[in-house]
Amino acid sequence: MKTIKKSLPFIGLSSAVLLTSPLAAAAEMDMSSMDHSSMDMSDMDHSSMDMSGMDHSSMDMSGMNHSSMDMSGMDHGDMDMSGMQGGEPPADARSPDYSNGVGYGEFGKPVMMGSLPTWGISVDDLGYQFEDDQINFEIEGWYGDDSSRLRLRTEGHAATEDDKEIDSLSSLAYWQPLSIFWNGEAGIAYNTENDKSALMAGIVGTAPYFIETDARAYVYTDGQVQLDLGAEYEWRLDQHWVVIPEVELTAFSKDDTDNDITKGFNELGTEVRLTYEMLSRQLSPYVGFSYETVLSDARDLRRQNNEGVDTSSVTAGVKFWF
Numbered sequence: 001m002k003t004i005k006k007s008l009p010f011i012g013l014s015s016a017v018l019l020t021s022p023l024a025a026a027a028e029m030d031m032s033s034m035d036h037s038s039m040d041m042s043d044m045d046h047s048s049m050d051m052s053g054m055d056h057s058s059m060d061m062s063g064m065n066h067s068s069m070d071m072s073g074m075d076h077g078d079m080d081m082s083g084m085q086g087g088e089p090p091a092d093a094r095s096p097d098y099s100n101g102v103g104y105g106e107f108g109k110p111v112m113m114g115s116l117p118t119w120g121i122s123v124d125d126l127g128y129q130f131e132d133d134q135i136n137f138e139i140e141g142w143y144g145d146d147s148s149r150l151r152l153r154t155e156g157h158a159a160t161e162d163d164k165e166i167d168s169l170s171s172l173a174y175w176q177p178l179s180i181f182w183n184g185e186a187g188i189a190y191n192t193e194n195d196k197s198a199l200m201a202g203i204v205g206t207a208p209y210f211i212e213t214d215a216r217a218y219v220y221t222d223g224q225v226q227l228d229l230g231a232e233y234e235w236r237l238d239q240h241w242v243v244i245p246e247v248e249l250t251a252f253s254k255d256d257t258d259n260d261i262t263k264g265f266n267e268l269g270t271e272v273r274l275t276y277e278m279l280s281r282q283l284s285p286y287v288g289f290s291y292e293t294v295l296s297d298a299r300d301l302r303r304q305n306n307e308g309v310d311t312s313s314v315t316a317g318v319k320f321w322f
Contacts, residue, residue, distance in 0.1 A: 118144075119141070120142055120321065121141045121321065123319055124139075126139075127317020129313045130313050131313030132311060135158045135160060136156075137156065137157070137168075144175070148176050149175040151171075152172050153171050153173070156169060156193075168192050169190075169191045173200060178205075181206045181207075182206075183204050184203055185216075186199075187200050189218050191218070198218040202214060202216030213231050214228075214230045224252060225252065226252055229250075233245055233246075241276055241277075244275060245272050246272075248267075251265045252266055260298065260302050260307065262298040264297070265295045268295055269290070273315070286316070287314070287316045288316075289315065290315050291312045
């Protein structure tokens with residue numbers, strides 16, 4: 001120890017005493033300023049180190065960077081995570097009606113809106129045709145839900161002079177969706193113009209470019225088949241003003257001279273309306289112009305009976321729904 005003191009004259013006695021106890025010296029060393037980043041510890045064997053008695057509660061690891069840690073070799077198969085939240089619930093954890101034993105009160109059990117039956121009435125046309133001095137109408141009512149409905153529909157015209165005759169084609173049908181844009185309907189119908197009943201089947205929906213399309217076939221008791229085709233488009237000018245062009249075509253399967261009907265296409269009707277939607281778009285008064293003509297052999301037949309074959313008229317009316 002004397003030799004050490006001679007070689008280190010600046011070290012006092014207390015320093016010499018510390019050097020005599022290496023473990024005590026290591027305990028008193030301040031290593032906070034040491035840089036461990038360049039230390040290579042890859043060859044060190046930590047498997048025999050007993051750290052069970054170490055207290056990690058006071059260790060501050062908030063500044064550690066774990067992004068470069070490779071944990072791909074770890075086996076998590078033996079980890080017990082049964083106490084963690086999640087997993088399959090017990091069989092009796094929830095009641096089938098989701099009430100969990102709590103009553104629904106005076107309002108009863110709630111029902112999804114899509115499964116509730118409801119009803120509606122739509123008046124697509126209720127207007128006056130000035131040239132022919134008649135009232136045109138097209139009215140439809142239904143009851144049911146989105147998967148099936150019962151529909152009652154009538155369309156035609158009523159004369160306002162002379163005998164005030166009403167010609168209409170009415171049907172009662174079952175309605176059901178066929179696809180996203182198309183619906184099918186089938187039922188019975190009655191035509192007051194020829195005083196005959198019929199079976200009816202049709203397809204109604206939206207064609208490409210948002211063209212509202214309907215096609216209905218009527219099979220009468222005498223074997224006559226009537227086919228009605230219609231197309232309508234709504235050209236919206238702004239939030240209220242809408243221009244609606246419409247076209248209708250009627251064809252028959254055989255001649256019926258008593259009712260001025262010939263085989264093939266018989267009538268073509270067109271109309272353009274300018275409507276103004278009001279009251280949440282439920283009420284729409286309109287003005288328009290209509291043109292109707294008789295086609296094919298039916299044109300000659302009606303001329304022989306001194307009936308008109310071409311008519312055009314200014315129209316005015318209203319359409320609404322509720």
